[in-house]
Amino acid sequence: MENVVELKNVTKKFKGFSVKNIDLQVKQGFVTGFIGANGAGKSTTIKMMMNLLKPDAGEVKLFGLDYKTHEKAIKERIGFVYDGNIFFEGLNLKDIKRIVAPAYKQWDDTLFYQYVEQFKLPLNKAIKTFSKGMQMKASLAIALSHHAELIIMDEPTAGLDPIFRRELLDLLQELMIEGNRTIFFSTHITTDLNRIADYIAFMQNGELVFNQSIHDVAENYALVKGGLNLLDSDTEKAFVHVHRASTGFEALTDNIKAVKNTFGDTVVFERASLEDIMYYLKGGIHHV
Amino acid sequence: MFNLIRRDVILQKRQLLIFLPVILFFIIIDKHPAWTFLIASIFIPFNTYAYDEKVETNILLNSLPYTRTEIIASRYLGAIVYMLLAIGVTSLALFAFNKPFTMIDIAIGSSLFLLFAAFTFPLFYILKPGHITMVVMISFFLLAAIGPAIVLFLAEHLTAITDFIVNLSVPVLYTGATLVIMVVYVISWVTTTVIYQRKAF
Amino acid sequence: MQIIISNSSKEPIYEQITNQIKSSILAGELQEGTAIPSMRNLAKDLQISVITTKRAYEELEKAGFIYSIVGKGSFVAEQNLEVIREKKLKVIEEQLGAVITNSREIGLSLDELKQLLKILYEE
Incomplete structure (x- = not known):
């Protein structure tokens, strides 16, 4: 089984907002970073993966299984971390563990206490007294203690300081040594992804713009800079977005080859960061 | 599913400390035993709703390997389990204080509790979070205040029904009442399950 | 095995890895049959994504510098x-x-x- 998560033509409509025709595959054994601006539909998509929301149309499959018939088997294999605390605020970590642990057949107490020690988490203090970073670590300790094959995280790094973000990435990287593990996480801090992501899924206005390996992204997308005199209605077709200034233009292309054919050496190419791509595509894809 | 039922105790360790004094209070002020049984039964299941109305709790429960049907089933079965426990504890307490009570008191207390649960549980999943405690309070007082009045009203005006009931033999009356309560409880259970299946978090 | 990668280099990271492993092999620092780190371990050590080391290893394999045995790992291939x-x-x-x-x-x-x-x- 190559795809751990498979969304086929998934659509969910809300008042004034909808997620449309999502076709998304998450590859086993890799880290997929899920990016997009706030309100692009990332959380909605994650909720459909977790069966917290049911799509109006389309198909959601995890591990090749359907939620209708295999809900428990699927969730048994998922570790989840959400943005914000979902555990009973007044309880301490020990009690939360006592509630969560029996839900999983594969719960590993030794592993749990190992993470508790590694993260320096207090067992007897109410969760509501934890800092944001500690709450996140607590969620993570719980998510990782039942040998989950798929770890789904919704904005795990939001609101965390750089030091903790780094620690989290280190930890995730360690988790990936085990080859059958898959991580899917959404973030709008794209720098988190440079180090760890293998695939990037990018959402914009409720649609999936692309889901490509970081190599494909690097090979397809680039920033192109050059003089304004080079631009005309024909040559501009190679770009997804063009920004003009009196000093020249800066543009994003998703087809480096075509730009090279059109402009040759008259323009300068630069690697487009994920942030560049997000920024230039914010109006959606429209070849100018 | 047993874990889901057990969860309530872990959640309410502290509240349980208030449980005994409250029961003792009702016993000491000589409230009717049936009333004490009712209060005792309501304690745990309805306290749980203070937690369960939160979106976060629903997200947690639904992300764990439980189905929605199980989550609701744990509510309904848990209510019965905790009712039985509460009846046990209350009986012991009444016994310790040398207060007389009969099986009929237990029957009335638990019937009222089950009916109350059957009417309020579906509401919890229809209403927006934040209103639930209020609704429980209001409906409880309504039930306590108007309930007897309605029964009296029915007894006076619908003589056909009351005559019919009065004429029933005791075993038939009890079996009938039990059946009615069971049916109401199951209907409520099914309704809540259907509502909960459709919820989005 | 020593590998130093630069994030600011124009050369893609997988190429930096393949080039450095190639030169280690050609310089005789890595002998034939030597086990090299698994791509997942290398990714963790270099703090880069798995797909990058995967690509580097794939290219090295294609060029005949290393070979992989499923379940055992990757080894330096015999070089003529x-x-x-x-x-x-x-x-x-x-x-x-x-x-x-x-x-x-x-x-x-x-x-x-x-x-x-x-x-x-x-x-």
């Missing part, structure tokens, strides 16, 4: 160093030919060229 040396020499000859042509065009003498080469070589 003579053949590789010969090929490299041929490339060097061609490149030097171009250098000489360019030098004659601007009137650079052999001694001057040797001087330049010496400085660059020792850099």
